[in-house]
Structures are given as structure tokens and as C-alpha cells.
Amino acid sequence: MKITEVTIRHLKMRLKHPFTTSFGTIQDKEFLLLEAKDESGRIGWGESVAFEAPWYNEETMKSTWYILEDFLIPIILNKEILHPDEVSESFQGIRKNCMAKSTIEGAIWDIYAQTQNQSLMEVLGGTKEKIEVGISIGIQPTMEQQVAVVEKAIKDGYKRIKVKIKPGWDINVMRTLREHFPDVPMMADANSAYTLEDIELLKQLDEFNLTMIEQPLAYDDIIDHAALQKQLKTPVCLDESIHSLEDTRKAIELGACGVINIKIGRVGGISEAKRIHDYCEEHGIPVWCGGMLESGIGRAHNIALTTLSNFVMPGDTAGSSHYWEQDIIEPEVVVENGYITVPQQVGIGYKPNLEAINRYTVSSRVYR
Numbered sequence: 001m002k003i004t005e006v007t008i009r010h011l012k013m014r015l016k017h018p019f020t021t022s023f024g025t026i027q028d029k030e031f032l033l034l035e036a037k038d039e040s041g042r043i044g045w046g047e048s049v050a051f052e053a054p055w056y057n058e059e060t061m062k063s064t065w066y067i068l069e070d071f072l073i074p075i076i077l078n079k080e081i082l083h084p085d086e087v088s089e090s091f092q093g094i095r096k097n098c099m100a101k102s103t104i105e106g107a108i109w110d111i112y113a114q115t116q117n118q119s120l121m122e123v124l125g126g127t128k129e130k131i132e133v134g135i136s137i138g139i140q141p142t143m144e145q146q147v148a149v150v151e152k153a154i155k156d157g158y159k160r161i162k163v164k165i166k167p168g169w170d171i172n173v174m175r176t177l178r179e180h181f182p183d184v185p186m187m188a189d190a191n192s193a194y195t196l197e198d199i200e201l202l203k204q205l206d207e208f209n210l211t212m213i214e215q216p217l218a219y220d221d222i223i224d225h226a227a228l229q230k231q232l233k234t235p236v237c238l239d240e241s242i243h244s245l246e247d248t249r250k251a252i253e254l255g256a257c258g259v260i261n262i263k264i265g266r267v268g269g270i271s272e273a274k275r276i277h278d279y280c281e282e283h284g285i286p287v288w289c290g291g292m293l294e295s296g297i298g299r300a301h302n303i304a305l306t307t308l309s310n311f312v313m314p315g316d317t318a319g320s321s322h323y324w325e326q327d328i329i330e331p332e333v334v335v336e337n338g339y340i341t342v343p344q345q346v347g348i349g350y351k352p353n354l355e356a357i358n359r360y361t362v363s364s365r366v367y368r
């Protein structure tokens with residue numbers, strides 16, 4: 001295939017409920033959608049998971065646009081591509097900027113699946129008809145609201161509840177939630193809000209029988225997490241610190257984690273995500289698919305990836321209606337009793353809803 005045209009759109013979608021973590025609150029999700037067209041007119045879609053501001057990692061919506069426009073699109077346009085794995089190889093001369101790389105790589109995987117007349121799941125080698133899903137719940141204004149939101153998520157059937165913690169909103173929250181819901185699979189995500197000086201506090205989390213504690217220490221750290229993991233019974237899960245297969249190898253060799261959260265955007269695309277998945281499988285480290293409050297396009301990629309065999313823990317893949325009044329795909333992503341049925345259609349399996357996409361679009365640009 002040859003990519004002959006790329007369109008980048010800046011979208012703004014209002015979340016039904018503000019999402020609060022240890023580093024801030026998001027109400028309006030602004031992000032980029034990328035539409036790639038090949039010489040036969042096939043269209044593939046990718047989503048940039050970079051936020052407006054660099055608080056999760058260093059990338060932003062604008063930085064991904066700039067890197068795509070000045071560096072990545074020129075590498076890809078009108079070049080013969082036999083397999084999407086070639087895309088990440090051709091980006092090797094550009095350091096980091098994983099979310100920018102993943103935006104266009106995802107669209108190329110979509111087109112590649114269409115050239116094979118297969119679903120994205122099939123070309124990735126996934127096998128599941130249904131995937132088990134969990135939900136990520138932001139920090140609520142009061143403890144009563146936190147309990148109520150968790151209760152609703154449990155009633156909705158989610159298989160695992162993830163809550164956000166931060167200093168001052170940690171042991172008290174987990175204790176209250178455990179009093180109300182003693183047996184529900186539950187985990188905590190700190191988004192790097194602690195340091196090794198907090199080790200006594202973090203050790204107290206062991207009493208709540210959590211499936212894991214996600215990224216308690218610095219966003220770029222592996223070494224301190226290894227020291228922490230040695231003193232905790234609860235498995236540590238790395239999110240922010242893992243950008244590549246190499247990071248994964250180092251984290252596992254050091255004993256920095258018992259679980260890895262794979263986010264396609266954070267690791268530079270589906271090819272690298274699959275390599276990390278395979279390496280973790282060989283080394284007995286379970287993985288699950290993280291979320292970045294994606295629209296349906298990014299979510300479709302996450303669902304296909306989750307069909308790989310070592311995604312043995314529920315991901316942060318709530319249904320479309322949890323986030324949006326109207327999503328930008330048809331049908332929308334539906335969660336039933338904690339499962340999403342994986343679409344079998346060719347490509348990403350969901351149809352982009354162009355009417356909704358246009359309604360949410362703030363600006364766009366075409367590259368030929």
C-alpha cells in the first residue's frame with residue numbers, strides 16, 4: 001500500500017463527567033484524529049491520545065500535530081508499505097514522540113487489515129470473541145460520591161474497579177471502599193503522586209487486597225519502583241514509565257513490577273505494543289490495556305489489541321456511553337455484564353460516524 005493523503009482533525013468532545021486524577025481534571029477532551037487514504041481509496045483511522053497539556057507525559061495535542069506534519073507524514077507519504085511493522089522501523093530516527101507516531105501507525109494498521117480483508121484483531125493474531133473490561137474512576141468531590149460512583153460501576157457489571165489516589169486521598173478511600181465492597185476486584189492508580197519516602201504509607205495499601213497499585217512513583221522511574229516492589233505484597237503495575245520493549249525488559253529484569261499496563265499511544269503504536277505483549281507473555285508478566293479517555297476510534301484499536309492472549313486482566317475500556325453523549329463510531333462500544341463483544345468486520349470493526357466527527361471538529365488540514 002501507499003498512503004497518498006492524510007487528514008488531521010482537531011476534535012473537542014465534552015466528557016459526561018469531569019475526570020480527576022492526582023495531576024488535574026479534564027472536562028473537555030481535545031485530541032487529534034488522523035484519516036489516511038491509500039492509492040486504492042481505502043481509508044484508515046488513527047487517534048492521538050496526547051492531551052491538551054503535558055501532565056500525563058511530555059506530549060500534547062499540538063506537539064503531536066507538529067511532529068506528524070513536519071516529520072512523520074513526510075516519511076510515510078507515497079512510500080510503498082508492505083506491512084505496518086515497517087512504519088515504526090521507519091520512525092526510528094525520530095526520538096520518542098510515541099503518541100505522534102502511534103497516531104499514523106494505527107491508521108496504517110486499519111488500512112492493512114482492509115487489504116487483507118480481515119479485522120484488526122485477526123491481523124494482530126488475536127483470538128477472543130469477547131473481552132473482559134474494567135473501569136477507571138476519577139477522584140470524586142466527596143467520599144459519599146466516590147462510594148456511589150463505584151457502586152454504580154459494579155452494578156453496571158465492570159469486572160474490575162480502578163480508582164485514582166493521591167496524597168491525602170488514599171488509605172481513607174481504599175478503606176471506605178473495601179468496607180462497602182469487600183470482594184470486588186479493585187486497584188489504585190496514583191499517577192506518580194508518591195516517592196520512596198512514602199513507603200510506609202504505600203505498604204498500608206497491602207491490607208486492602210488490591211489486584212495492583214499502578215504507577216505509584218515517578219513517571220520516568222523504574223529503579224525506585226523495583227525497591228518498592230520488594231517491600232510490597234501487592235503487585236506494582238507500570239504505566240507512565242514504559243515506552244518501549246527495552247523499557248519493559250529493564251523493568252522486568254529489575255523486578256520493578258508484577259504487571260504492565262500497555263497503552264498503544266504511550267509505546268509508539270500497535271507493533272511495539274504487540275512486541276511488549278509477547279515479551280511479557282514469555283516472562284510470565286500479565287498485561288492489560290490502559291485507556292486515555294479515547295473516542296471510539298482509539299477504543300476500537302484498544303479492543304482489537306486486547307484480544308491477544310496475554311491480556312489476561314480487564315482493561316480500562318468502559319463503554320462509549322460512560323464517556324460521551326454521542327461517540328464518533330457506529331455502533332458505539334457497548335459493555336454487557338463486563339464484556340465487550342469484539343467486532344468481526346474488516347478493519348477496526350466500527351464505522352466512523354462522519355456527521356458526529358464533523359460536529360466535533362474544531363479545525364483540520366489535508367496533506368498530500
Ligand SMILES: O=C(O)CCC(=O)C1=CC=C[C@@H](O)[C@@H]1C(=O)O
Nearest residue numbers: 021056136290291292293294316
Ligand atoms: O477510561 C479510560 O480511558 C482510562 C482513564 C485513565 O485511567 C487514565 C486516563 C488518562 C490519564 C491517566 O489519568 C489515566 C491512567 O493513568 O491510566
Ligand SMILES: [Mg+2]
Nearest residue numbers: 189214215239
Ligand atoms: Mg495509569
